[in-house]
Amino acid sequence: MSGQKITVNNGVLDVPNEPVIPYIEGDGIGPDIWKAASRVIEAAVDKAYNGEKQIHWKEVLAGEKAHDKTGEWLPEETLDTIREYIIAIKGPLTTPIGGGFRSLNVALRQELDLYTCLRPVRWFEGVPSPVKRPQDTDMVIFRENSEDIYAGIEYQKGTEDVKKLISFLQDEMGATKIRFPETSGIGIKPVSEEGTHRLVRAAIQYALDEGRKSVTLVHKGNIMKFTEGAFKNWGYELAEKEFGDKVFTWAEYDRIVEEKGKEAANEAQSKAEAEGKIIIKDSIADIFLQQILTRPKEFDVVATMNLNGDYVSDALAAQVGGIGIAPGANINYASGHAIFEATHGTAPKYAGQDKVNPSSVLLSGVLMLRHLGWGEAADMIENSMDKTIGGKTVTYDFARLMDGATEVKCSEFGDALINNL
Numbered sequence: 001m002s003g004q005k006i007t008v009n010n011g012v013l014d015v016p017n018e019p020v021i022p023y024i025e026g027d028g029i030g031p032d033i034w035k036a037a038s039r040v041i042e043a044a045v046d047k048a049y050n051g052e053k054q055i056h057w058k059e060v061l062a063g064e065k066a067h068d069k070t071g072e073w074l075p076e077e078t079l080d081t082i083r084e085y086i087i088a089i090k091g092p093l094t095t096p097i098g099g100g101f102r103s104l105n106v107a108l109r110q111e112l113d114l115y116t117c118l119r120p121v122r123w124f125e126g127v128p129s130p131v132k133r134p135q136d137t138d139m140v141i142f143r144e145n146s147e148d149i150y151a152g153i154e155y156q157k158g159t160e161d162v163k164k165l166i167s168f169l170q171d172e173m174g175a176t177k178i179r180f181p182e183t184s185g186i187g188i189k190p191v192s193e194e195g196t197h198r199l200v201r202a203a204i205q206y207a208l209d210e211g212r213k214s215v216t217l218v219h220k221g222n223i224m225k226f227t228e229g230a231f232k233n234w235g236y237e238l239a240e241k242e243f244g245d246k247v248f249t250w251a252e253y254d255r256i257v258e259e260k261g262k263e264a265a266n267e268a269q270s271k272a273e274a275e276g277k278i279i280i281k282d283s284i285a286d287i288f289l290q291q292i293l294t295r296p297k298e299f300d301v302v303a304t305m306n307l308n309g310d311y312v313s314d315a316l317a318a319q320v321g322g323i324g325i326a327p328g329a330n331i332n333y334a335s336g337h338a339i340f341e342a343t344h345g346t347a348p349k350y351a352g353q354d355k356v357n358p359s360s361v362l363l364s365g366v367l368m369l370r371h372l373g374w375g376e377a378a379d380m381i382e383n384s385m386d387k388t389i390g391g392k393t394v395t396y397d398f399a400r401l402m403d404g405a406t407e408v409k410c411s412e413f414g415d416a417l418i419n420n421l
């Protein structure tokens with residue numbers, strides 16, 4: 001196979017003109033969307049660089065295809081290949097509910113320590129949305145990707161393990177609030193200072209690099225004090241310690257209120273805003289879900305834990321047209337490793353129908369191109385998307401919400417995008 005390896009030095013990528021990029025096709029709708037999206041990416045790269053740059057795709061196996069071919073759901077070879085080639089892209093993978101194997105998506109993130117799940121949420125001209133002003137939603141989610149209840153530390157009802165754990169909690173830790181100990185399953189929620197620091201650091205650095213206005217720490221710290229509440233406190237501490245006068249935090253605001261009153265605190269915040277400092281604030285997760293809908297302009301970069309980030313990603317995607325157009329990336333900023341993937345899953349009822357919207361995985365490819373420094377090709381795809389959707393040539397998910405749309409198949413939408421490059 002031709003092509004060269006991407007290398008990384010101190011977290012900085014060295015990208016050859018013909019990089020080898022591993023891809024996982026994915027389960028369910030994966031093959032359909034990958035086929036359409038990869039063709040568009042190839043065409044855009046070819047056009048943007050007059051054939052001087054080219055991606056050499058290298059298929060790696062995971063999920064049902066891997067199981068059929070190798071008997072394993074996530075072969076070690078797949079992990080080794082992604083470790084070696086640094087950057088990869090994937091389609092969605094199925095996770096059984098309530099039993100069976102644990103999420104392969106989560107396993108990939110954990111194995112490669114891809115601690116940031118980056119999910120930008122913005123509206124594209126012409127995309128149908130359930131809100132009146134979808135253009136007001138422009139946020140970038142930094143979801144912690146390696147900890148929380150999502151880590152998969154769980155014990156099933158009735159097992160020896162759960163009995164042992166419940167006895168330990170009751171007899172040695174003084175827990176009195178397990179309501180039905182005989183019939184409980186137990187899940188564990190690890191949230192660490194280190195994990196919080198590296199995620200919040202990445203979010204603030206992104207806000208500075210991209211000229212964003214604020215970072216909101218989203219948590220349920222009033223109820224889960226030592227996990228979600230600690231996330232908030234550690235986030236503020238990190239912001240003040242590492243970013244100093246580049247930020248103004250609501251923790252600082254509260255201190256000014258205590259010392260000098262509210263008016264002085266408001267003045268200090270206004271001054272910080274005028275000086276272009278990043279405002280670091282926080283919001284409790286339940287009210288946050290209301291406010292992103294009612295006052296989306298007040299939010300910009302969002303840093304949160306794993307489960308909150310999962311919920312918030314799909315909720316915000318809805319505001320800008322739905323999960324069919326919601327990209328993402330899983331990144332370790334220190335090692336340089338990254339896997340780009342859509343926010344949505346395998347949508348099994350549409351598998352093999354060449355029907356669904358390939359935009360989420362395609363826009364994940366756009367994020368990947370930007371990450372590689374190939375912004376010209378990325379811009380070209382986004383412009384083509386504006387033009388194609390603006391011309392009302394769309395897949396079923398948008399067509400059902402638009403008047404006068406031409407509904408096309410997944411592959412045909414890919415063709416239209418290529419024509420409009």
Ligand SMILES: NC(=O)C1=CN([C@@H]2O[C@H](COP(=O)(O)OP(=O)(O)OC[C@H]3O[C@@H](n4cnc5c(N)ncnc54)[C@H](OP(=O)(O)O)[C@@H]3O)[C@@H](O)[C@H]2O)C=CC1
Nearest residue numbers: 091092093094095105323324343344345346347356357397
């Ligand atoms: N990163 C990953 O690989 C992820 C994997 N999953 C896994 O996927 C499986 C299915 O999960 P499920 O809860 O059904 O969620 P999905 O995201 O797979 O699908 C839910 C619904 O979202 C809409 N949708 C999803 N993708 C598209 C698309 N490309 N274009 C248009 N509409 C789309 C469809 O809506 P409608 O019915 O309205 O047409 C679909 O029925 C599970 O096993 C889950 O664990 C889930 C999320 C992420």
Ligand SMILES: O=C(O)CCC(=O)C(=O)O
Nearest residue numbers: 094095103105106310343
């Ligand atoms: O791993 C899964 O099956 C679901 C993951 C998910 O919903 C997400 O990461 O957004």
Ligand SMILES: [Mg+2]
Nearest residue numbers: 310313314343
């Ligand atoms: Mg999800």
